[in-house]
Amino acid sequence: LVVIVDFGGQYAQLIARRVRECGVYCEILPYVKSAEEILAKNPKAIILSGGPASVNAPDAPKVDTRIFDAGIPVLGICYGMQLICSELGGKVARPEKREYGHAMFYRDGSSPLFEGVSKETAVWMSHGDSVTDMPAGFGLAGHTDLTPTAAVADEARRIYGVQFHPEVVHTPEGTTMLKNFLFEIAGCQGGWSMGNYIDIAVKSIREQVGNHNVICALSGGVDSSVAAVLVHKAIGDQLTCVFVDHGFLRLGEAEQVVDTFTNKFNMKLVHIDASKHFMDLLKGVTEPEKKRKTIGAEFIHTFQEEANKIPDVKFLVQGTLYPDVVESGTATASTIKSHHNVGGLPKDMKFSLIEPLRELFKDEVRQLGRELGLPEEVINRQPFPGPGLAIRIIGEITPERLDILRRADFIVRDVIKQRGLYNDIWQSFAVLPAAIRSVGVQGDERTYDYTVGIRAVTSSDGMTADYFHFPWEVLDEMSRRICNEVKGVNRVVYDVTSKPPSTIEWE
Ligand code: XMP
Secondary structure (H helix, E strand, O other): OEEEEEOOOOOHHHHHHHHHHOOOOEEEEEOOOOHHHHHOOOOOEEEEOOOOOOOOOOOOOOOOHHHHHOOOOEEEEOHHHHHHHHHOOOEEEOOOOOEEEEEEEEEOOOOHHHOOOOOEEEEEEEEOOEEEEOOOOOEEEEEOOOOOOOEEEEOOOOEEEEOOOOOOOOOOOHHHHHHHHHHHHOOOOOOOOHHHHHHHHHHHHHHHHOOOEEEEEOOOOHHHHHHHHHHHHHHHHHEEEEEEEOOOOOOOHHHHHHHHHHHHOOOEEEEEEOHHHHHHHOOOOOOHHHHHHHHHHHHHHHHHHHHHHOOOEEEEEOOOOHHHHHHOOOOOOOOOOOOOOOOOOOOOOOOEEEOOOOOOOHHHHHHHHHHOOOOHHHHOOOOOOOOHHHHHEEOOOOHHHHHHHHHHHHHHHHHHHHOOOHHHOOEEEEEEEOOOEEEEEEOOEEEEEEEEEEEEEEOOOOOOEEEOOOOHHHHHHHHHHHHHHOOOEEEEEEOOOOEOOOOOOOO
């Protein structure tokens, strides 16, 4: 095991991910942990992450320096390197020029950290401070044009520091450096995989839960599904999943959720079909935010009512991923955005949380889901908003409109899947701008029917998006099929706006 001490950089988790990719298990601990707590993990190596602070600031985060005396190899990255140097007797100062972005790194000496790395190699820099004096025992291991001390090494104590970020893709030989540190210097074994993650998570969930009962809100999304199956693996029927079906899911989706969890995984699932109730509540509601709030509040109310019926529930499973943790602000990372996850559960519920995916990125969760045997449809599901199809009917929701949208949406996704485009697209769906009726002619008869909008975007995080450039024949097939197969539609349009200025959803 490797311990990564987190000083609040956006990069701490990325380091963990790279270490896992090398086949080495690691855990992230906040910098406030004592040396005893860190060493109790029995780490083969310790990595000190980057961070936004300056080591010279009065309230700078520090690390318990006794870790340097334990004989365990330490690698400091960016802030981590500066901290090593300042704590062990060197000096850190703010140079006139900050270094940010690409830089050429030149090796000095022959540290095993850079074994097999080119003499000159591109690295990614992002720092205000620099090390000006190395502590006693340290030698220079590399420099860049702007930073004379870009890598330092105390080979005797096996303590290393790099000013650049080996964990980002912009440092192409970064993985070689990390591997050198993990395998050659620290003697890690490798061979760890997501399968091992399951064993570790199962053990820790069992310890956390004891004999209590656990509840989980299932939506059919990737994250909550993987979290639920993982927790079920740990504690079996102590877990009850509650699936609040608000009636705004896509065609066949509710059935799929029930089938997957009850039949395939044999889990305790309470399926609450509240579709009629939600439809009644939304009668006459056209304003998007009112739709969201109504659905969100009722969802929570329904879930809570169900939770109250189960005895001795102490824990709630949440499929929180690492990016969600960063976005909503962690103890150490600063807040980037507060996101609008309507359809989620409030933070102040009386349960303690079990968040077994907190340290993982989305693609790691997918890998974990595969290991757990979840079907590909669940694993590759596109993001779907909590309020579902309710915010894809522009205007009032009626059963007839919902039925039209659901069928049209199915065709959009079906064509995309058949054409092998599904994994190239972030989200693809149909919308029904219900205020529009237009004249058409079908079977020699005049029609006055709905228009369906097709929306498909590429994105990496949903914050910005580009509309997807479909080949014409794909749009053509969708258009024909929708008009032929969905009664009540006589016109299909494609949305060619990106975000910004639009948003992904129409409401
Ligand atoms: P927009 O429409 O803001 O969407 O570009 C960005 C991402 O967020 C999803 N989205 C929601 N998710 N509840 C959710 O859980 C909501 O109310 C909601 N509104 C938008 C949207 O599908 C996209 O992935």
